[in-house]
Amino acid sequence: MSLVDIAGLTVRLGGHTALENVDLAIMPGEIVTIVGPNGSGKTTLIRAIIGAVSPAAGRITRAEGLRIGYVPQRLSIDRTLPLTVRRFLNLPHRRDPAELTEALTRAGAGGLESRQMADLSGGQFQRALLARALLDRPDLLILDEPTTGLDQPGSAALYRQIEEVRRTLGSAILMVSHELHVVMSASDRVICLNGHVCCHGTPEVVASAPEYRALFGSGTGGALALYRHDHDHHHDHEGHDHA
Numbered sequence: 570m571s572l573v574d575i576a577g578l579t580v581r582l583g584g585h586t587a588l589e590n591v592d593l594a595i596m597p598g599e600i601v602t603i604v605g606p607n608g609s610g611k612t613t614l615i616r617a618i619i620g621a622v623s624p625a626a627g628r629i630t631r632a633e634g635l636r637i638g639y640v641p642q643r644l645s646i647d648r649t650l651p652l653t654v655r656r657f658l659n660l661p662h663r664r665d666p667a668e669l670t671e672a673l674t675r676a677g678a679g680g681l682e683s684r685q686m687a688d689l690s691g692g693q694f695q696r697a698l699l700a701r702a703l704l705d706r707p708d709l710l711i712l713d714e715p716t717t718g719l720d721q722p723g724s725a726a727l728y729r730q731i732e733e734v735r736r737t738l739g740s741a742i743l744m745v746s747h748e749l750h751v752v753m754s755a756s757d758r759v760i761c762l763n764g765h766v767c768c769h770g771t772p773e774v775v776a777s778a779p780e781y782r783a784l785f786g787s788g789t790g791g792a793l794a795l796y797r798h799d800h801d802h803h804h805d806h807e808g809h810d811h812a
């Protein structure tokens with residue numbers, strides 16, 4: 570039984586078709602990574618799954634009682650507002666201190682409770698966001714480019730932490746990433762989006778594609794190189810596809 574089952578999903582935003590006829594099912598405990606060029610609808614897909622945007626067509630079915638933890642791509646916090654990590658985690662409602670400590674530990678952010686959010690390093694900030702997403706012990710943890718702004722060791726450490734969450738909580742993970750080498754090692758499945766699903770499969774299947782070798786041979790940045798596999802169609806300036 571899938572946690573989330575998406576069928577024929579089309580989303581329009583201000584007259585722009587951001588997603589067209591997308592099918593995707595997420596099974597318990599799996600790690601699924603979405604890759605794709607800028608503007609390809611990755612964030613829109615995530616927002617549709619959490620219910621923040623409505624489908625123009627198609628349907629999204631969530632397992633009954635599904636708990637979703639969400640780490641947004643960006644969260645701006647007013648740096649002039651004093652806000653400790655503890656208070657941040659107690660918003661919008663107060664949490665049991667033991668739960669809070671547990672979530673911070675799971676996120677690899679133990680001991681940061683009394684620190685100011687504004688003073689955290691990039692990696693610590695992401696871990697505070699992760700801790701918040703873990704408070705309800707989610708069945709599905711969704712992360713939108715969780716390593717934005719982190720250096721390579723910082724990214725690798727955060728991905729290891731995410732895998733640890735899967736191992737200990739059993740959560741399925743759905744994430745957007747531009748770091749293909751990490752995608753390949755850490756994901757059960759990769760979905761390549763460009764308004765529609767261009768390709769999907771296990772990392773092994775994707776890794777055996779000549780485009781994948783070209784990616785690592787040429788050193789070109791992640792998602793676009795993976796995306797090159799499917800150019801039997803072209804995209805107009807609106808991002809619409811034509812066979």
Ligand SMILES: Nc1ncnc2c1ncn2[C@@H]1O[C@H](COP(=O)(O)OP(=O)(O)OP(=O)(O)O)[C@@H](O)[C@H]1O
Nearest residue numbers: 582583585587606607608609610611612613614808
């Ligand atoms: N409110 C809106 N009104 C109109 N178009 C929008 C709106 N929000 C997003 N879009 C467009 O929808 C498309 C998909 O955007 P989305 O943010 O999902 O892409 P993305 O793949 O997450 O991009 P990135 O990699 O740059 O984060 C883009 O072309 C974007 O310009």
